[in-house]
Amino acid sequence: MVENERHLLELCGVSVGFPEKRRGLKLVTQGVSLHVNPGEAVGIVGESGSGKSVSMLASVGLLSGGGRIVEGSVRFLHGEKYIELNTLGQKELNEVRGDEISMIFQEPMTSLNPLMSVGHQVEEMLVLHTDCEAGERREKVLAMLKEAGLSDVEALYGKYPHQLSGGMRQRVMIAMAMILRPKLLIADEPTTALDVTVQAKILKLLKKFQTEYGTAILLISHDLGVIKSVCSRAVVMCGGRVVEQGGVENLFGQPKEDYTKKLLAAALGKENVLRQAHTQNSGEVVVRVTDYSVFYEEKAQKTKRGAEGDCDMAAKKSGLSALLCKKTRREVVKHVSFELYAGEIVGIVGESGCGKSTLAKALAGLNPLTGGTAFISCSQPQMVFQDPYGSLNPTKTIGWLLTEPLRLHHVGTKEEQRRAACEMLDKVGLGAEYYSRYPGTLSGGQRQRVAIAMAIMLRRRFILLDEPVSALDVTVQEQILVLLVKLQKEFGLTYLFISHDMNVIHRICDRVFVMYGGEIVESGEALQIFDNPKHPYTKKLLGARV
């Protein structure tokens, strides 16, 4: 490396602190030092809580909750000289933000103002930082949207965020961030909330802008694959400190630090199958689904895209009948048929909106609008959901939550219920001391363990898992998968495992169904599907793996 090459951004010994209740500060990062060269793509990798997002947000003054830089400096090359971002006044900082340093965030839905048309949100950049006339601004915005890979931009200009898909929203965010050709783009987990196939396209777009406009990219991600596909250099963070940094090839080829090795192992573990696929089925049918369809009811007017039912036609005739006949059905899952055998783990993969979650919810009895037949050998199969934060009632103790299914089904006495709950807590690796704690005091992984324990409490043999590890960090993901496999063996369970992540499916499933547009387009043994995919959509899914 050239010694006197000027860095674009330099963090020197940055420590970020959040105010605590009783005075004092809680340090979340300590002495973080890193730099970005002009036009370079640098990745910051680490688990949640490692301080990777916090240190970057603090650098540009975007931390909420009173967090701030208590030590160290952030220098940014502004024209010919450096400016210190952490001591800059609000007015000067606002001039740099957006114009020279722009950002994109993880959640494209919530990151855009829901009440402002996307065109105006992109245009706002020009209003804030340039003197362009209205007509010229519009032209520029349209050109930029097109460049970000969006089509029909004239119509798009006046649309609102809720009318766009996740991928389109993220493209809008990128258009917004790139329209002024900033020197640095900070991308905070830009693809984590997106489907795999969309993720690959978004990363490609970022890479394109980096090479075309010489924009330096600082990519924050927990996913090593994402970092590898965009960045030439990476910084590994753990517990608020920089653990290791270097060129991507070197760093991930010969990691020096234990933590980097651990991360790599978890990421490479993606390749390892967690359990011996058990190919000969037991012959005992647990679930038999024939010609099964699931519907959603919608307000008649909204179904412009889908097939319009008779009901909708009637509604058009007069206002009065419209009042009486408001809803129409939309077929989300279309005539699927399959069987599950005892002791199997069967995966369903597909993009969001393909109907996989809808199918699972219907099988669990959470959606009564179904057609066809579904035979399930146990009553009320239990379900584990994706979001471990939202799906546990925060006002109840873990013990209360675990014993609830037993209470509802009048299983055992109070004392027996308590004992069963404590035993189950042991089984999922938490221990009986968690009995009287509240969900709010647990981490995401611990909560998911509680959710799994809840599902198994009733000893139903069939469990539905809806993206159970998607919201978790890689290393935690690993632990939960191992736990699921262990419990499956111990209790002789049958899982229907839903995921958009091909790697996870690959690791634990015996058989796989690929869903697309509400239909099962391909099904078969996991190995066979991964080695020799037949349907073009399956090939596309596998191709998008990073």
Add this chain to the structure above:
Amino acid sequence: MRYYLKKIISLIMVLFLIMLLTFIAFQVIPGDGAVTRLGVDATPEAIEALRESLGLNKSLPARFFSFLGGAVRGDFGISYHYSKPVGELLAARLPATVGLAVISILFIVAVSVPLGLLCSRREGGVADRVITFVTQTLMAVPAFFLGIIITLVFGLALRWFSPGGYVSPGEDFMGFLSYMVFPAISIAIPKIAMTVKFLKTSVLRELKLDYVRTARSKGNTERAILWKHVLKNALIPVITFMGMVIADVLAGSIVVEKVFNLPGVGRLLITAISNRDYPVVEAVVVYIASVVLIVNFVVDLLYQKVDPRVRIE
């Protein structure tokens, strides 16, 4: 277009149901209109004659439809107590109530929006703490007590208005306004307190959302973020709340009308109930119900305007 048609049809259906229920309610209540009017010692012939002329001897459905027919034309019959057409009575009382409502709503909007924004911008600061303390206190004060205090301070001590000296807007519009300001304030203050609290909570909730961070990352000033991005979002729940407040105020504040001696709808209702003057009560109930429905309808339209997510093409 179809959406509005549906809305209007359901509006009319709800109004019809309300009239039906009001009508039935007054048939179920014991007591006979004719007896009430003539007194218990009237001769049976006289009562029968009056029943005949009031149409009370007809069948229930027939009476309902004549009531309905009248109501559609704005004719609610003759008041038992005042022996005047009910429509006329109501029309005479509306200026005071509507005037009071309009002035107090103006107060509420003009005061609570800036105060709410100020509180949320300087959360935890001196202004916020003072305003929060004052609003908390005022929220707990009943309107009639405020009315008495205001009469005492501004009417009797400072002599800014003469208590009980209401003038109708037709007579002296400026005099009407300068008198109405004081009852309007006593209605507005508790509602302002609630609205400020509501708006502050709403703005603070919005400020924590991701899109605000995006707006900051674009280089917006805090002021621009508040006015251009946050305010509109924060107003969405406040619109619903304001709708409830407006309907409430338009329905007539019985207590405040009494304290300030205003000839409003609220007082008309109270007198009518104690006199068993059913035509008047029916008319006032229908008026209040229509006000609530229409305000809700307007709130729905406003939602459509403000929030693209509920907009219907």
